[in-house]
Amino acid sequence: MTSLSRLIDRLEDAVVRRTFLEKEHVQAVFFMFPLMFFILVFILMPVLGTLYDAFMRDVIFLEKEFILFTNFRYLFSDPGFWNAVRFTLLFVLISVPLELAIGLMIALVMNETIPMRGLLRACVLIPWAIPAAVSGRVFELIYNYSYGAANWLLRVLHITTEPVNWLGTEIGAFAAVVAADAWKTTPFAAIILLAGLAAISEDLYNQARIDRAGFMTRFFKITLPLLKPVLVVTLLFRTIQALRIFDVIYVLTGGGPGGATEAVSNFAYKYFTAGDFGYGSAASVILFLVALLLSLFYVKMSRFGEGVSHG
Amino acid sequence: MGEETLKKILLTGGAVLTILFAMLPFTYMVATGLSTGADFLQQGQDYGFTLSNFATILFAESSHFVRYMLNSIVISGIAAVISVFCAALGAYALTRFQVPGGAVLMLIVLAISMFPPVSLVSYLFKFMTWLGWINTYQALILPYVAWTLPLSLWILVSYFKQVPLELDKAGLIDGASRLQILVKIILPVAAPGVFSTALLAFIFAFNEFLFALMLTTDFTARTIPVGIALFQGIHGQIPWGEIMAAATVTTIPVVVLTLIFQRRIISGLTRGAVKE
Numbered sequence: 001m002t003s004l005s006r007l008i009d010r011l012e013d014a015v016v017r018r019t020f021l022e023k024e025h026v027q028a029v030f031f032m033f034p035l036m037f038f039i040l041v042f043i044l045m046p047v048l049g050t051l052y053d054a055f056m057r058d059v060i061f062l063e064k065e066f067i068l069f070t071n072f073r074y075l076f077s078d079p080g081f082w083n084a085v086r087f088t089l090l091f092v093l094i095s096v097p098l099e100l101a102i103g104l105m106i107a108l109v110m111n112e113t114i115p116m117r118g119l120l121r122a123c124v125l126i127p128w129a130i131p132a133a134v135s136g137r138v139f140e141l142i143y144n145y146s147y148g149a150a151n152w153l154l155r156v157l158h159i160t161t162e163p164v165n166w167l168g169t170e171i172g173a174f175a176a177v178v179a180a181d182a183w184k185t186t187p188f189a190a191i192i193l194l195a196g197l198a199a200i201s202e203d204l205y206n207q208a209r210i211d212r213a214g215f216m217t218r219f220f221k222i223t224l225p226l227l228k229p230v231l232v233v234t235l236l237f238r239t240i241q242a243l244r245i246f247d248v249i250y251v252l253t254g255g256g257p258g259g260a261t262e263a264v265s266n267f268a269y270k271y272f273t274a275g276d277f278g279y280g281s282a283a284s285v286i287l288f289l290v291a292l293l294l295s296l297f298y299v300k301m302s303r304f305g306e307g308v309s310h311g
Numbered sequence: 312m313g314e315e316t317l318k319k320i321l322l323t324g325g326a327v328l329t330i331l332f333a334m335l336p337f338t339y340m341v342a343t344g345l346s347t348g349a350d351f352l353q354q355g356q357d358y359g360f361t362l363s364n365f366a367t368i369l370f371a372e373s374s375h376f377v378r379y380m381l382n383s384i385v386i387s388g389i390a391a392v393i394s395v396f397c398a399a400l401g402a403y404a405l406t407r408f409q410v411p412g413g414a415v416l417m418l419i420v421l422a423i424s425m426f427p428p429v430s431l432v433s434y435l436f437k438f439m440t441w442l443g444w445i446n447t448y449q450a451l452i453l454p455y456v457a458w459t460l461p462l463s464l465w466i467l468v469s470y471f472k473q474v475p476l477e478l479d480k481a482g483l484i485d486g487a488s489r490l491q492i493l494v495k496i497i498l499p500v501a502a503p504g505v506f507s508t509a510l511l512a513f514i515f516a517f518n519e520f521l522f523a524l525m526l527t528t529d530f531t532a533r534t535i536p537v538g539i540a541l542f543q544g545i546h547g548q549i550p551w552g553e554i555m556a557a558a559t560v561t562t563i564p565v566v567v568l569t570l571i572f573q574r575r576i577i578s579g580l581t582r583g584a585v586k587e
Contacts, residue, residue: 024408027489031404034397035460042435042457043423049434102332109325120326122573123333129565130337131518133536134558138340141551147350149339155354183336188580195581214314244427247520251540265429265521272433272525281433288430295425299418 047288053281060275071282081283083259084267087174091263092242095178100235102182103189108223110190111197128187136251139180143167143252170260173253177261180248185241189234196230197223229301236298240291337562344559349551364556375530376557379538384564386448386534387516390455394516395509397456398463403493405464406471407479417468424461428521436525446528454522459512466511469582470504471497507579510572514565535561 054072057065075081110121127135142149143166151163166172200223208218246265249255255262255270262270264287271280343349347359368376405413435454436445444450474497482492498505520536527533539561542554569576 028404028408028410031400031408031489032410033400035401035464038397038453038457038460039420039423042454043426043431046431046434046438047426049437050430053433105325106329106332109322109329112322114322114326118573120329121577122570123330125569125573125576126337126566127333129514129518129569130562131520131536131539131565133520133540134561135336137539137542137554137558138336141343141349141555142336142339144349147353147356149335149352152352183332187333191577191580194577215318216314240425244429246429247536247540250520250524265427268429269432269521269525272436277433277437284427284430284433287427291425291427291430292422295422298425299422 050281050284050288053277054285056278058276058278058281060277067278071278074279075282075286080259080262081264081267084262084264084283087261088243088245088263090174091178091181091245092239095181096235096238096242098178099182099186099189099238100193100231103186103234104193104227104231106186106190107193107197108219110194124187124190126187127183128185128191130184132184132247133251135184136180136248139176139183139248140167140252143172143176167253168257170257173257173261177245177249177252180252181242181245184248185238189238192234192237193227193230196227196234199230200226233298233301236294236301240294240298243287243291243294337566340555340562341559343551344556346552349555361552364552365560368553368557368560375533376535376538376560378530379533379535380561382448382530382532383517383535383561386451386455386532387513389448390452390459390516391509391512393452393456394459394463394512395467395505398460398467398508399493399498399505401464402467402471403489403497405468406474407476407489417465420461420464428458428519432521432525435522439526445526446532448532450526451519451523451532451534454526455516455519458519458522459515462515463508463512466508466579466582467501467504470501470508474500503575504579507572507575510568510576511579514568514576517565 055066055068057067057070106124110117110124114120143151145151145163145165145168148166150166151160154160154164164172166176204222204226205218208222213221244265245263246269249261249263249266250269253261255266264283268280268283268287271277271283342358343351344364345360345362346364347361348356350356351358368374404410405417410416431454439445439450442450478496478500479492482496487495517534518536519534520540523534523537524540527537530538535557539554539557542557543549
């Protein structure tokens with residue numbers, strides 16, 4: 001009986017192994033093909049095309065001409081480009097830590113067993129699920145000078161007597177963009193951090209309670225150190241996304257007032273629509289290289305962040 | 312006051328603030344959509360209730376809103392289905408076959424998902440112009456498939472890893488082909504995961520802005536985020552009531568999906584972003 005079942009096992013293995021050996025490579029190619037096709041044709045080819053265009057004089061109605069680094073030379077002496085770079089970096093530097101801080105607070109609340117936790121989680125997801133272009137429009141109304149909700153709030157809380165000119169001043173427009181973006185993207189940070197929190201063993205907290213450690217101590221001695229890998233990964237991920245900000249600015253400020261909130265993506269897009277594909281591509285290539293560098297770093301980091309992982 | 316009481320107060324306060332943070336702009340949007348005038352918060356103004364903004368965007372001859380919505384749903388829906396199907400094939404190969412360089416490929420795909428869209432869009436524009444596809448559904452569907460593939464692949468790989476290999480073995484012995492095994496055994500077993508993946512791919516495609524802005528020219532293929540972003544009044548005054556009504560109608564399907572599938576969305580997002 002046992003020898004019979006062993007024989008069957010061996011037959012099974014033989015059937016399976018034969019199928020594996022003979023067809024596996026052919027089948028792997030077949031299974032991977034659609035995926036590779038889409039990524040090659042609609043992502044990698046366009047990226048290479050943009051790189052190629054960056055070395056060309058590629059202006060509409062003019063003959064295309066290879067000009068090597070001329071676009072980049074102009075770009076690096078263009079105050080408009082440096083202005084966009086400065087805004088983008090400042091935006092990343094302020095909005096990402098802000099989002100992580102608020103996101104962490106939200107994650108801490110969501111991680112506790114409180115009544116209606118499901119509803120709370122669903123509420124948090126709503127800003128994430130709304131298209132940025134749509135929420136940008138809502139924030140445009142919120143910042144309206146004479147009847148927007150922002151100035152109404154400031155008035156009823158007696159914080160200011162005069163309405164604030166949000167979208168008409170440099171600092172106001174900057175704050176407006178940061179707030180609108182934070183509203184849209186904080187939930188995502190919160191969800192990722194929540195997964196990190198959930199992975200921390202409850203035993204550690206119970207042990208700490210036995211040792212009479214208060215919740216502040218527990219937060220600083222257990223939660224924060226153990227969450228650090230997830231925090232770093234989220235920070236990198238959000239930095240890469242914040243670098244490419246486009247939608248909110250396009251809708252909310254249009255890069256104004258006077259280019260004060262123009263991000264690199266918006267700068268490049270402006271040249272595309274003006275018909276100067278070479279110059280716009282050169283600006284995109286710079287953004288791409290920065291994002292690529294950071295994402296390689298991210299890939300490396302998230303690999304080390306194993307064990308932190310998933311829900 | 313004990314520290315635990317303080318914690319309780321902080322938690323309750325945090326929960327209330329979180330809900331206000333998430334819901335206030337949303338509520339303001341709906342309230343403005345239902346108002347006779349968007350200036351109801353101005354001193355001396357009253358709130359007037361009306362459904363006329365909704366009636367205008369949904370039924371007025373000149374409003375292309377319903378068309379934008381239809382475009383968005385069809386484009387994102389088809390893109391999500393193709394994306395999940397291609398990702399399922401890939402995820403099956405990566406979890407079942409010894410794909411040479413499979414692990415590296417996963418990491419490359421992850422890095423690709425971080426590319427800024429602006430570094431693709433000009434070339435896509437030229438490519439679609441060359442194909443004569445500007446302002447068509449396929450001009451958006453195909454890039455959206457590619458754009459959502461990294462996410463779909465990562466999530467599906469993590470779900471497929473949990474499906475025991477014995478199921479494949481049993482299928483092979485019964486003489487089923489690998490494709491049959493994937494379609495008839497693995498996909499049904501991993502159905503909840505497949506569904507969350509499709510849902511996320513749909514939401515990502517539905518929310519995309521830059522490609523849709525550059526690759527469409529009018530209501531024939533324009534999607535709803537672009538439609539709302541470019542919505543301007545004819546008479547100079549911005550028609551806030553109508554814009555917010557349109558924003559509300561756009562948001563409703565996404566919000567309903569989010570409320571129902573909150574758990575799935577969270578688990579999908581977490582798998583996609585913080586990897587195993």
